Amino acid sequence: MSESVAYVLIALSLVIMAWAGWLTIRNRRINDALFYVAAALEIALVAVAVGGFIALAVTERSVDTVTFVGYLLTIVLIMPIGIAWGASDKSRWGPGVVVIAAFVVIVLTWRLVQIWQGIGV
Amino acid sequence: MSDRSTSSGPGRVLVAVYAVFALSASARSIVQIATDFDAAPLAYSLSAVAAVVYIVATFALARGIRPLAWTACAVEAVGVLVVGTISLTASEDFPDATVWSVYGQGYGYVPAVLPLLGLAWLWHTRENRE
Numbered sequence: 001m002s003e004s005v006a007y008v009l010i011a012l013s014l015v016i017m018a019w020a021g022w023l024t025i026r027n028r029r030i031n032d033a034l035f036y037v038a039a040a041l042e043i044a045l046v047a048v049a050v051g052g053f054i055a056l057a058v059t060e061r062s063v064d065t066v067t068f069v070g071y072l073l074t075i076v077l078i079m080p081i082g083i084a085w086g087a088s089d090k091s092r093w094g095p096g097v098v099v100i101a102a103f104v105v106i107v108l109t110w111r112l113v114q115i116w117q118g119i120g121v
Numbered sequence: 122m123s124d125r126s127t128s129s130g131p132g133r134v135l136v137a138v139y140a141v142f143a144l145s146a147s148a149r150s151i152v153q154i155a156t157d158f159d160a161a162p163l164a165y166s167l168s169a170v171a172a173v174v175y176i177v178a179t180f181a182l183a184r185g186i187r188p189l190a191w192t193a194c195a196v197e198a199v200g201v202l203v204v205g206t207i208s209l210t211a212s213e214d215f216p217d218a219t220v221w222s223v224y225g226q227g228y229g230y231v232p233a234v235l236p237l238l239g240l241a242w243l244w245h246t247r248e249n250r251e
Contacts, residue, residue, distance in 0.1 A: 066152070067152065070148060074144070074148075081140075082137065085133065085136070085137060086133065086137075089129055089130070089133040090129075091129065091130050091133070093129075093130050093131050093132075093133040093134050094133065096131075096133065096134040097133050097134055097137045099134075100134060100137045100138055100141065101137070104141055
């Protein structure tokens, strides 16, 4: 996975983290706007996962396949689960869950880059 | 009148963090045991124990099964202290990191703080609260 793609994902995740954090501080629930931005991130993550599988199939470098596939599958599941778990709470802590989910996406994105480059596996 | 559910309000976030650790500890432990168990049987066994504790804690907090949640968080608190100390004093048995090595250093010390938050949350939401 190229670093520029990772930076886009991380930037989008940071926006979601900041926004969800703001909603938590302001004592708001998850709103439609946050949901749509999270959905945009999710679409990007699915695209990256598909691209990642294709890249893994055609690459000639040695990548830790099991770990890489595990991370690709996990990264597309985090946001939907986080939104579902967070949206079913009627308090400010709903968006709080989204803060955690977005942070996990950032960590997983960075690990994916490292695994792709064969660092720190 | 406070909400006494363990999975609503701040508990929502707590369960989410526990779920993240349940997932990462399980994945790490499965990979360690499947690929290289003989390298560090003690560390990798404790890794698996940690994974199970996180899964149980996540489930118990999410479903509001208090006795199980108390037990899991207490075992977790003891586990991170004991394993953290062993990993420092007997480092030859810990060639590869586990979640609880050096009090969870590799995970920003969250594993050391999480059981305390869990226990505090269970105390805060206890049934017979005045």
